[in-house]
Amino acid sequence: MLFAFLLLFLLRALFGFEPLYDGAVYGGVAGLIGAIGFLWGIGCFDFWLGWAKGADISEEDHSFHGVSNWKQYFRVNTDHKVIGLQYLGATLFFMLWGGLMALLIRTELAAPGQQFADGETYNGFLSMHATLMIFVFAVPVFGGIANYVLPIMLGAKDMAFPRLNALSFWFLPVAGFMFLASMFTGMFGAAWTAYPPLASQGTMGQTLFELGIQFAGASSIATAINFLATIVTMRAPGMTIWRMPILAWATGVTSVLAVFATPFIAGSQFLTMFDRIMGTHFFVPDQGGDVIMYQHIFWFYSHPAVYIMLLPGFGIISEIIATFARKPLFGYRAMAFSLVAIAVLGFGVWAHHMFVSGMAAWLRVPMMVTTIIIAVPTGVKMWSWLATLWQGRIHMKTPMLWAMGFLFTFLLGGLSGVFLGIVPADIQMSDTYFVTAHLHYVLYGGTVFTVFAGLYYWFPKMTGKMYNERLGQWHFWLTFAATQLTFFPMHWQGLQGMPRRVSDYDPRFETVNSIETVGSYMLGIATIIFFYNIITSWKSGPKAPWNPWRGKTLEWMVSSPPPLFNFDVEPQVVGGPYQYGIPDARHAVVFAPEEFGGELTEDTRYPVLVVANETLTSQTLIDEIRSRDSEGLWSFQLVAPVGDGDRSTTERRLATALAILAESGVSATGRVAEGDMVSVATEAAAEVAPQELVIATLPLAQSRWMQTDSVDKVRKATGVAMSHVIVPPNDARALLATAALPLVMVVATEAVGAEALATAVRTRADAQPARFTVVTPLDLPEPRWGAEANELRRAAGEAMTATINALVNTGVAVDGEVMDDGADVALPLAIDAYRPSVIIVAGINGEAAGLRAAAEAAAGETPVESVNLGAAAGA
């Protein structure tokens, strides 16, 4: 360091700089050397130095891989999972500082006039707030999430360049602490945009800002290169680009932006730095310099940077919405292409930040057009998310809540963006609070909400612990409300003409400003809840299962947290990533060595609660349950509320349904519960904590549950993701065509219509679940079209209907047929058509003997039984 100062002094003396000592210059050099020395000292360069020295180094040296205790998170590590957490830790730390700055800003703005900070200090706060939030939170935080998740999603053991990965992470605290250090050297006050000539003046802090940007930019570029190399070269077998999760697409596209746009901000900061410390005149007009040039170069990075801060969030939201709506992502390819389109267009819109800057006027309209066109691919994404939600089975867990908050907040931000993209509107609203409102809606929606969504979504995977759902929901609702409270009034303020970046304002804005200040404090409280939740949950939360959200992508097929090298054997990808609800669809097959049990699949079944009574045995409900079963590991708990009906009727239906499900290999249990549907369903939901609640009813006209609004009451009372299955009445009563239940053919003539027959059939059904078909052979007098025959048919039909209704209404699966022939002709036909497993001949006293003889003659192998209903039955 001393040597460097000496060298610097000599150089300055040699070239005749005046004065020889300039704090900003020496401070800048000190910062630079300190930073490189720090990186060197913690061992970021060890491997490459070894390579350069020609030492015997091994590519397979994993000594820097993985952690065994928490202290090692503060050391250089090459494990992408550790680096991901380091990224998240560092960026959240800087987010706290940036948030603190925001609270200071809002406190100063709580009332007109000066509270505690003069203009200079206020500028420092707002510059620090924006710089920390953008360069060391919003841009790199997605690097953290993707670092952790992406290699696993792609089926890779690590990133393509683990050591570069470590280096690019450690650039980040260097950058962040350079920004923070400027608080001791006089804060930089030229905002995050650092326009000259303001940025050419100012204190030492401005130089640290420029240096810090270089490190943050280098970190960003190195990570982006790493992601791209990983995505292109490290995908598992079978992972074609059209099978990649959308997050991989988003990260790839973002990385292209980062690689090709970030050098522009590096260039712009080099130029201002040279102006400041070397005495060049890039931005001094009377020396041939050009101030507008800075803005062009700066925004050529910083507009794509907006997409660097948004696109990975879009990816995260796509993962979460598909998973929690249990539906394939709508328009997968459109989602991927719209990401690419946003990125490509994003390079052609930079000058819309400069409509009032005095740039070449002809640039305005083309930039306006491209800017507004960006709303098209963004709209494609918005509609695709909505279409994914459409008729999905939505689980409102914390990550999904954040995703919903994102949709709302980002939509508002996007719409005000269209306003600002229009030249005349922008000229009116430039540099007012309308812009502040717009950018905070975009970044809160697109970055903060998506980051929290992702953090909650992958928290179980990253830590192996479950977070506290209740606190997570509190965190969401508080943040959501406070966001709207803080930023929505800013639209109005801006339209009324309150300028941004000024520490004082007209007293007529006092009320709105104090409301916004209250909102910002609420955001602070919400953030405290978040940190309390993750810290306590990580320390002592319940253990997380492998796949708490029933996700399909690869990271859910490894343990939580994943093993050191993610996969013991390379996974084989066999299908798309979002095939929710498609029977037997699989994204990938993951194998472990034999000693771990071969194929890695979970055996924990998560409960699904099914509430039904009259519709229990319907094909519609059975099919719903079967399709869920083929999609994942569920155990179905059937609960049949008796209500004011007959208990044994309900029991019969339940027994039938369970027998059918058991035959299909569905894991299902069931019970009959006394009480009305709402209380039964609510209690059962509290008891089994189901992943989903399925309620089956008849249509509104026939369903008493619907008429009393019970389904909605349950929805509100339980808060569980719910599906309402509406069963057509015919289907609820129809005899199921299933091999699961033995078919019992009841042959009866006189007995049909008698209560005794129904009782006998019920007794039989209670003994063993079965389907019944009642057959009445009708020995008609000649001529068969005669009035007498018709009368006989009508009477038999009525009796049959009465019996079947009596049976169906008491939960027996039954149908029946009246046949136009004597027993000896009709029965062989019937047995051939129905193929019953048992035949029961039911007769009243002597009458049954002839029937039984005919039945036995026709039955062949089928056993034939007799029931004597007794003389009384005939009465």
Place this chain on the structure above:
Amino acid sequence: MATTAGHAPADQGHATPEQPHHMKPALMGMLLFIGSEVMLFASLFTAYFFIRYGVANETWPPLKQDGEPFELPVVLTGVNTLILVSSSFTLWWGEKRLAAGDNKGLIRGLWVTILMGATFLLIQLNEYAHLGFTPQDRAFSGAFYTLTGFHGAHVLVGLIVLSLCLRRAYQRDFSATYHTPLTAGSYYWHFVDIVWVLLFFLVYVI
């Protein structure tokens, strides 16, 4: 050990053939890095052209603070350009020798390349010393020194990379089948040369 369809047995793991459609990550990384370097120079060229064309009422070449026009030694730099461009070909020749299995040829090629690169740098430094203006002159001089200085720094990095490759070549670390670091280094060197050709035409000639 039991295997299942679609699953390669673990004991074949070491023999997995290189998947031909997969590029070497290191080379891809280098190409992307070069891409970002191209954009860095693009930002500096943007600055240069703004200064050159964006400012009204300037003659070209612009005047120095002492009223004289900026003059650049086009002929000397042209010769220097030729030296640098030829060094790309000598490096290419060295790599070709290596592909033929001739490690000595590679060492010769690297030596010549490095010496030519160093010559280029020395001539540039000499030019700096005799230009007659400093970066603190007008905006044009700042842009000139920034562009050439950045390029010079890249040449220096390229020389360091090639020297490391040379050391490795002496250790016979490269062969006709394994030469990824060398290839990455030569990509970088070619990039540095191409940027210079562009720079020479855009700043010196036109």
